[in-house]
Each structure stands twice: as structure tokens, then as C-alpha cells.
Amino acid sequence: MKNVVIVGTQWGDEGKGKITDFLAGKADVVVRFQGGNNAGHTIKFDGNKYALHLIPSGIFRPEAMNILANGMVINPKALLEELAMLKKNNITQYNLAISNRAHVLLPYHMQLDQLYEDLKSNEKKVGTTKKGIGPAYMDKVSRIGIRMADFIDEETFYDKLNDNITYYNNLFKLYGYDQFDVDNVYNEFKEYAKDIKELVTDTSLLLHKYNEEGKKIVYEGAQGNLLCIDHGTYPYVTSSSPTAASVPLNTGISPQFITDVVGITKAYSTRVGSGHFATEFDNDVAKQIRTVGNEFGTTTGRPRRIGWIDTVVLRHSKRVSGINHLSVMLLDVLTGIKELKICVAYKLDGKEIDYIPANIKDYNRCKPVYETLDGWSEDITNVSSFSDLPANAQRYLERISELTGIQLSIFSVGPDRTQTIILNNII
Ligand code: IMP
Numbered sequence: 059m060k061n062v063v064i065v066g067t068q069w070g071d072e073g074k075g076k077i078t079d080f081l082a083g084k085a086d087v088v089v090r091f092q093g094g095n096n097a098g099h100t101i102k103f104d105g106n107k108y109a110l111h112l113i114p115s116g117i118f119r120p121e122a123m124n125i126l127a128n129g130m131v132i133n134p135k136a137l138l139e140e141l142a143m144l145k146k147n148n149i150t151q152y153n154l155a156i157s158n159r160a161h162v163l164l165p166y167h168m169q170l171d172q173l174y175e176d177l178k179s180n181e182k183k184v185g186t187t188k189k190g191i192g193p194a195y196m197d198k199v200s201r202i203g204i205r206m207a208d209f210i211d212e213e214t215f216y217d218k219l220n221d222n223i224t225y226y227n228n229l230f231k232l233y234g235y236d237q238f239d240v241d242n243v244y245n246e247f248k249e250y251a252k253d254i255k256e257l258v259t260d261t262s263l264l265l266h267k268y269n270e271e272g273k274k275i276v277y278e279g280a281q282g283n284l285l286c287i288d289h290g291t292y293p294y295v296t297s298s299s300p301t302a303a304s305v306p307l308n309t310g311i312s313p314q315f316i317t318d319v320v321g322i323t324k325a326y327s328t329r330v331g332s333g334h335f336a337t338e339f340d341n342d343v344a345k346q347i348r349t350v351g352n353e354f355g356t357t358t359g360r361p362r363r364i365g366w367i368d369t370v371v372l373r374h375s376k377r378v379s380g381i382n383h384l385s386v387m388l389l390d391v392l393t394g395i396k397e398l399k400i401c402v403a404y405k406l407d408g409k410e411i412d413y414i415p416a417n418i419k420d421y422n423r424c425k426p427v428y429e430t431l432d433g434w435s436e437d438i439t440n441v442s443s444f445s446d447l448p449a450n451a452q453r454y455l456e457r458i459s460e461l462t463g464i465q466l467s468i469f470s471v472g473p474d475r476t477q478t479i480i481l482n483n484i485i
Pocket of ligand 1 (some may be wrong): 069070071096097100184185186187188189190191192281285294295297330331332396457
């Protein structure tokens with residue numbers, strides 16, 4: 059039995075999809091446990107490129123089971139569009155199950171997302187993906203959410219939809235936003251419910267069964283630990299917990315089942331949306347990283363903010379997620395940069411600290427303390443082992459591993475599956 063959790067150690071977009079896809083090759087089951095179509099994974103292989111937002115990366119392996127677990131908020135229309143995209147690309151041999159406890163994301167959640175952002179002044183905007191994620195989780199916590207089990211039961215779906223639309227239309231009217239017609243939404247979405255009904259099941263039971271059978275299970279985190287609703291840079295976070303700690307709750311497995319946690323980091327840092335970013339910089343080197351690393355959002359297309367790698371952030375993620383394997387992605391993007399900076403601590407009002415302050419005003423005042431390492435200029439995109447790397451690239455990786463206290467298990471030097479170098483057996 060193996061239960062391996064993959065988490066982003068930064069603010070998302072660390073390249074988790076590629077590692078999940080890679081590990082899914084050896085896994086029997088791949089699980090998404092939180093978030094919704096705010097996430098975006100681009101997977102490249104055999105010369106093709108696929109953008110996934112809801113579906114786990116294991117979908118490309120006909121023998122793997124893919125699960126959308128109870129911690130997710132699922133937009134059925136977006137899910138069906140993704141399935142249609144796969145069909146168009148002749149990917150039809152797959153296994154997929156959706157938790158009957160997962161929440162359904164509906165069009166009014168997207169309008170609420172827009173409304174809540176519009177009501178905030180510029181500096182207070184979270185910069186959400188506008189996919190309706192926060193409002194869908196708000197309904198869940200307010201106990202008015204529509205779960206998959208309700209969605210596939212026409213009578214319950216209509217009843218709950220009617221309550222919610224009636225309630226939210228009052229709010230939309232107050233602020234001059236579009237009204238929703240219950241029957242229109244119902245007639246459109248009940249068809250989607252029919253299309254996915256067969257896939258909806260109790261995935262907690264399934265996962266227990268797979269564990270009893272000694273199966274290998276990979277849990278694919280979306281976003282990153284710093285976007286966690288509890289342990290992230292609140293309020294500039296998403297509305298779920300992308301930490302390994304949330305896996306048992308969000309899937310219905312026992313915490314004791316988790317065997318390994320792989321933390322994915324870029325060789326540098328990026329962030330989309332608002333919020334303090336201590337190591338951010340914006341000059342020609344940042345532009346070079348953005349261009350070479352193609353640092354534009356998969357879901358929104360927004361240019362990502364660029365920063366140096368921050369080991370305060372990585373140690374924070376290690377602490378809250380129990381990371382025991384480190385995977386450093388996009389190392390090749392740093393090729394040709396003369397000097398590389400690594401943030402080793404923060405300075406807050408003249409005092410050196412090694413944590414992320416909870417108070418956002420304090421975090422805003424944190425300045426990075428850097429160590430500078432020499433870069434390398436050799437092309438590393440074809441290396442197949444650690445010892446193939448130029449000495450300075452080896453030193454850079456070793457230093458990150460030393461500063462985080464996490465063994466380096468994977469590094470990646472390009473977008474293709476073949477450009478992922480595994481140093482320790484994980485699954
Ligand atoms: P939401 O998840 O759409 O509510 O957005 C909340 C914050 O999380 C914003 O700063 C988004 O840019 C960020 N975010 C959400 N999903 C992702 C992701 O997959 N990658 C990176 N940032 C994300």
C-alpha cells in the first residue's frame with residue numbers, strides 16, 4: 059500500500075501535473091482532493107499538449123483509476139468540456155469516479171465571485187480566477203451547497219437550486235447584476251447531471267477498498283501550500299486547503315494511510331493574483347524567466363509575477379504538509395543567469411525571522427535575506443542524471459535541499475516526460 063501526496067510548496071503552478079502524470083505511470087489510482095477548475099495543469103507528451111483543469115493527470119493512463127474526491131467543487135459544464143476535449147484527441151480509454159459528496163459549482167457562483175471582487179477596493183482584491191471557487195465553498199460551509207448526490211437527483215436538485223437562486227437574486231438585484239432564471243439553469247444542468255450520473259459514487263469507500271487491496275494511490279494537490287485557506291498568505295489565498303493535511307478530510311481516508319509527501323517547487327518562484335511576494339523582482343532577468351519558463355497562467359493567461367526561490371516558504375510548506383521528498387522543476391529556465399539568489403530568511407523591522415507572519419501588514423514589511431550563488435551557462439536540457447549537471451547547477455540544488463532539510467528526489471530540466479530525473483524511488 060502506498061498513499062503519496064503531491065503538493066505545491068509555493069503559490070501554485072509549480073509543475074505538479076507533470077510529476078503527478080509521471081508518478082501516475084506507476085500508480086493504480088490518482089485523486090484530486092480540493093479546488094476546482096481554478097487549477098490548470100499542462101501536460102506534454104508524444105508531441106501533444108493537454109490543459110487539464112478538473113481531471114486528474116492519470117486520465118492518460120488507461121489502467122489508472124481517477125477520482126474527483128469530496129473536497130472538490132466541480133463545475134459540471136467545465137468537466138464535460140474537458141471530457142469532450144479528451145474525446146476529440148482520441149483519449150477514450152480511462153476510468154473516472156466522482157465523489158457523491160463533492161460540491162457542484164453553478165453559474166451563480168461565478169457571478170458571485172465577480173461581485174465580491176468588484177465590491178473590494180483595488181488593493182483588497184484577491185485576484186481570483188473568477189471561476190466561482192470561493193462562493194461554492196461559501197455555500198458548502200453555509201450548509202446550502204448542492205452536492206453531487208443532490209445534483210443527480212432531479213427533485214432535490216431543483217428544490218435546492220430554487221432556494222439558492224431565489225436567495226442570491228436578491229443580492230444580485232441590490233447591486234445591479236444579472237438575474238438567474240431557475241428553470242433555465244435547471245434545464246441546462248439537469249442534462250449535465252444525466253451525463254455524469256454514472257460516474258458519481260462514494261469515493262471514500264472506493265479508496266478504502268483500494269487501500270485494503272494494497273494499491274498505490276497518488277493524491278494530486280492543486281494550487282500551492284501558500285494559497286491554503288488556513289496556512290497560506292490569507293486573505294490572498296484560495297478557498298480550500300492544498301496541503302497534505304487536508305487529504306484525509308477531503309477524500310475520506312485515514313490520516314495514517316499517508317506514506318509520502320512530495321513537495322514540488324520551481325527553481326525560482328512565481329505568483330498570480332495579489333498578495334505580498336517577498337522575493338519578487340521585475341527586471342530583464344525576470345522577463346527572461348517569464349519568457350523562457352512560459353510563465354503565463356494556464357487558466358487565465360495572466361503573466362505571472364517572478365521571484366527568487368524562497369526557502370522560508372519551502373520550510374513553511376514542509377512543516378504544514380510533512381514533505382519528505384523535494385522535486386525541483388524548471389531548473390533549465392535559470393540557465394544563462396549569472397548570479398542566482400536564494401532567500402534564506404526574512405528581515406522584519408531589522409530582526410531576522412524564519413516564519414511567515416500571520417498578520418498581512420507584518421508580512422508586507424518582510425524583506426528577503428539572500429545568499430548568492432554563481433549560475434551556469436551550459437545547456438542542461440539533455441542531462442539524464444545529477445552528475446551530468448554543471449557543478450554550479452549541482453551546488454544550487456544541493457543548497458536548496460540543505461536549506462529546506464528535504465532530500466532532493468526529483469529535478470526537471472524541460473517540459474517533456476523524459477526531462478524529469480528521478481533520484482529516489484517514491485512509489
Ligand atoms: P480562486 O482560487 O479563484 O478563488 O483565487 C484565489 C487566489 O488563488 C488567486 O490569487 C488566484 O490567482 C490563486 N489561484 C487559484 N488557483 C490557482 C492555480 O492553480 N495556480 C496559481 N494560482 C491560483
